[in-house]
Amino acid sequence: MEIILSREITERIPNFKVGIIEYKNIIVGDSPQMIRGRLQLFQESIYFDLENKNVSDLPGIQEWRTIFKTFGKDPNRYRPSVEALYRRVQKQNYLSSVQSAIDINNFFSLQYQVPIGIYDLDSLNGPVCIRLGIEGDEYTGLNGRINSLHHLIVSSDIQGPFGSPFVDSDRAPVTLATKNALQIIYLRPLTDDENSKRLTESLMNMFTQIHGGEASFEIVRCP
Template identity: 65%
Template sequence: MEIQVSRTICDLIPGFSVGVIEYKDIQVGESPQMLKGRLQLFQESIYFDLLEKNVTDLEGIKEWRAIFKTTGKDPNRYRHSAEALYRRIARQNYLQSIHSAIDLNNFFSLEYQIPIGVYDSDKLQGNITLKIGGQNEEYTGLNGRTNNLANLIISADELGPFGSPFVDSDRTSVKEGSKNALQIVYMRPSSSPESMQKMTESLMNMFTQIHGGTGTYRIVGC
């Protein structure tokens, strides 16, 4: 599938890039104990770090808050997904295991302080565009609510919007039994091209180590 970033995003956020990973023939199921253990220990480490600093002091969190503000979305009302995870941990409301794909997504999102989306590519149709959401665009999110997408960065296929660094849609969610997936890694624009490549490849390798199948990745941006 083709994935492109809209001119509007590029004009607002020079250097905007996403890592795109496509997986084939994977097996999504209960997370291995290794992943569950690492996710739990990492959350405990983050909690103690946050006793001495604010979530908004973290560089990755801060940079993505600025992106929301640039596109016209109040970051105090609409927190990007990585910030939302950190705020849960600060309250000791630790993330519980859901399944292997979501758990790994959360682990890398916490490690790099960036939003990451994972989608069942069999539920996607046609090519994908990353753009700024319009006033009347919305979808039912994984949070169980109808989410207005105005002024958010969104991913849309031929059927409409399905993903955002705020919250993803229920329509394209990965579940146990999903066989093919697409991952969108919302990079920090300040990151070097080399670090973007390295991080995306690292995520892909760990994903296929856990889920089997094959993966291909690329960096798409302005």
């Protein structure tokens, strides 16, 4: 799948980059006990770490709130998806196991304080462009609401936007029937290239350990 990163984003945030992982012939199912247990224990650890702290002061959350502000979105109204996860954990509204692909997505998003999207590749029609949403861009999100995407970073194919570091659409979710998937890691711009590659490859390796199949990754940034 060809991935294009809009210069409109990188002109404002020169170090902006995304990790892209493409999976083929995977098997999605219930999470192994190891994954369910690690997700639960990690959330409990985060909860205690957040005592007497503001979620918005965490480095990754702070960085993504700044990105939203840079493009004209109030992060108090439009929270990055990773911040929403952290706020749930802070309230002890822990994420329960959904299925293997979503659980790993949530685990890595919490671990690295970055938004991560995963999509059924067979539901997309490339190329995929990561760009700024324009007036009129909207979709029904996984939150069940129609979401305006104006001034938000979006991932879009020839049918229009399907994902965002705010909330993903309901058009291309990974399900138990998914065989091929595309994962987008909205990396922190301050993360250097070497650590960006290490993070992305680590996620890819854990994912394929659980789901089988073949995978490849790349870091996409403005040339």
